[in-house]
Amino acid sequence: MPIHAPHAHLYDSVKLEVAKAKLGHEGRKSLYAPLNLVAYIDMMTMLVIFLLMSFSATGEILFVQKNIVLPDAQNWTELERAPVIGVSKDVVTLDGSQVATADELMKDSSTGDFKIAELHDKLVTLKNNYKLLHPSEEFNGIAIIQSDKNVEFKMLKKIMYSCAVAGYQNVNFAVTPKAKGGGSGPAM
Amino acid sequence: MSVSVESGNKGGKKPLNADLNLVPYIDLLTCMVAFLLITAVWSQLARLEAHQKGQGQAGEDTPPEKVFKLVVLVNDSGFNLVADQDQQPIPKNGAGMYDYEKLGNELKKLKDTHADKTDIQVASDDTIKFEVLVRTMDTALSSRFPDISLIDSGGAGI
Numbered sequence: 001m002p003i004h005a006p007h008a009h010l011y012d013s014v015k016l017e018v019a020k021a022k023l024g025h026e027g028r029k030s031l032y033a034p035l036n037l038v039a040y041i042d043m044m045t046m047l048v049i050f051l052l053m054s055f056s057a058t059g060e061i062l063f064v065q066k067n068i069v070l071p072d073a074q075n076w077t078e079l080e081r082a083p084v085i086g087v088s089k090d091v092v093t094l095d096g097s098q099v100a101t102a103d104e105l106m107k108d109s110s111t112g113d114f115k116i117a118e119l120h121d122k123l124v125t126l127k128n129n130y131k132l133l134h135p136s137e138e139f140n141g142i143a144i145i146q147s148d149k150n151v152e153f154k155m156l157k158k159i160m161y162s163c164a165v166a167g168y169q170n171v172n173f174a175v176t177p178k179a180k181g182g183g184s185g186p187a188m
Numbered sequence: 189m190s191v192s193v194e195s196g197n198k199g200g201k202k203p204l205n206a207d208l209n210l211v212p213y214i215d216l217l218t219c220m221v222a223f224l225l226i227t228a229v230w231s232q233l234a235r236l237e238a239h240q241k242g243q244g245q246a247g248e249d250t251p252p253e254k255v256f257k258l259v260v261l262v263n264d265s266g267f268n269l270v271a272d273q274d275q276q277p278i279p280k281n282g283a284g285m286y287d288y289e290k291l292g293n294e295l296k297k298l299k300d301t302h303a304d305k306t307d308i309q310v311a312s313d314d315t316i317k318f319e320v321l322v323r324t325m326d327t328a329l330s331s332r333f334p335d336i337s338l339i340d341s342g343g344a345g346i
């Protein structure tokens with residue numbers, strides 16, 4: 001009995017005529033259709049390069065809020081992780097939770113005290129938590145104020161005062177970065 | 189999924205076609221695209237540094253040295269640049285806009301005469317909008333005054 005190289009075959013009980021014909025090399029046209037993947041791989045490679053270029057290792061520290069329009073600045077620095085105080089025309093928030101309303105801040109205080117009690121207390125708590133979690137590090141006292149560009153300084157100074165009293169001496173303002181040498185921006 | 193490389197072999201010998209297996213490469217690309225899309229940061233935001241007069245900093249036991257004081261007072265009529273004892277008003281321009289260009293030029297002149305001076309105070313009235321203050325601080329930073337303090341105009345002592 002001659003010895004053949006092993007190959008795929010169907011049992012007689014299988015009634016697949018087309019498959020039987022293919023395996024028996026009786027078919028006419030090959031059913032093998034190669035898939036052209038060059039364009040797909042090109043597209044994926046371009047996508048990966050674009051996403052790698054816009055990748056940020058620090059992640060998203062500030063989220064754009066729809067009721068806060070940030071001012072532009074040319075001399076900006078990268079964001080650091082710090083408590084974020086959001087100031088819109090209606091409300092003041094600390095890390096997303098409301099601590100005061102604009103109406104309260106625009107009123108002249110009868111006692112002359114600028115401190116916003118709730119904001120101050122929460123900032124002190126955050127400061128104490130930081131010191132507990134990072135006992136070997138020096139507290140840098142940075143807070144980020146993400147304020148709408150039309151907010152008046154009267155509101156901001158009360159927020160800044162509360163930050164200072166709570167130990168956050170270095171207040172940073174969130175801005176939209178603008179390329180140096182770009183347009184002069186809208187006039188004010 | 190493979191790509192074959194034709195060798196043009198017609199001699200009837202062993203074909204030299206080589207199949208590149210692209211499955212791992214496509215898997216890698218797909219995983220990278222998924223990861224990068226999830227972690228992508230679409231809104232690029234930055235910060236502008238400012239300081240405040242800290243409590244206790246001004247009230248030290250030792251009397252403060254006589255230092256050159258530089259303050260930009262921002263009010264409704266424009267800027268008032270205070271350099272020690274000299275005051276120079278920089279009113280709004282004809283269109284009623286703050287004159288940042290002139291402020292920048294004046295600050296640059298002061299920087300040229302006081303090269304070691306790095307700190308400046310921006311003192312604001314209550315009604316001044318945040319955008320004006322940011323542009324004022326930005327102008328000061330452009331004029332090489334990196335240590336900016338934002339204070340109330342009442343606390344500037346002018």
